[in-house]
Amino acid sequence: MDLVTVIFWIIAVILVGAALLVVTQRNIVHSALSLVIVFAMAAGIYLLLNAEFIAIVQILIYAGAVTILILFALMLTRTSNIQLNSNPNNKQWWLAVIVSAFVGAIIVYAAAVSPHAVAAVSDGSGQLPAGISNVVRIGQLLYSPTTYSYVLPFEIASLVLLVAIVGAIVIGRED
């Protein structure tokens, strides 16, 4: 096994273990803290896949903003100590186990039998023009108005964010 494979397995094991901690722990604050590990390890996976920009964005938005948002929501909806000791799962949790195992089996089966249009093994070459880094390439693809780019989806995404900001303020306002 080469170094990349070893690093992948280390990150994957920590990632799945932390995700299991998120869904199994009784104390929900501990779940939220395990979620930070999940997001950070996902950033490691992105680095393995030559996606530096997404790795940085993952750390900034998920490990930074979303986790803080979740912790604030937990702080504001703290009912009492009774909730700490009560069962965190609902009555149909065994049904959820069956459904998620079924969905997972289907996904793995589909990934195994379907012919891939992309290469099975890659060193990441042939993706970027010579002398252009991942961040520069994504900047060109998102902003460039003259060549092939995603300017219109980018502008629509900014509108979505604006609506989400106004909506969150209107919904969460005290009156």
Add this chain to the structure above:
Amino acid sequence: MGLSLNHFLVLGAVLFCIGLYGALAKRNAVAVLMGIEIMLNAVNITMVGFSFYNRVPTYATYLTGQIFAIFIITVAAAEAAVALAMIIAIYRKRSTVDVGEIDIMKW
């Protein structure tokens, strides 16, 4: 043996299932939201994996999977903000975040 695309697909599938279980089985609405965030991350890993293993000439340089992952992150952040505002609003009205007790729209 080196890494192949199937490593990342199976990792994404396992993570998606864990998130699905969390979203379906939890009573606290914030825990449900955490499960959804894990599911979105699993999809992002799959997207970036496809982007890395895409060797089709010209199209591989468009990095479609990575751009898709960026938009998923954008929408997920907006979704988290709105969902948490809703949870706080519901908590203020009904003093509970148990999704089993929030049944006012049940017929």
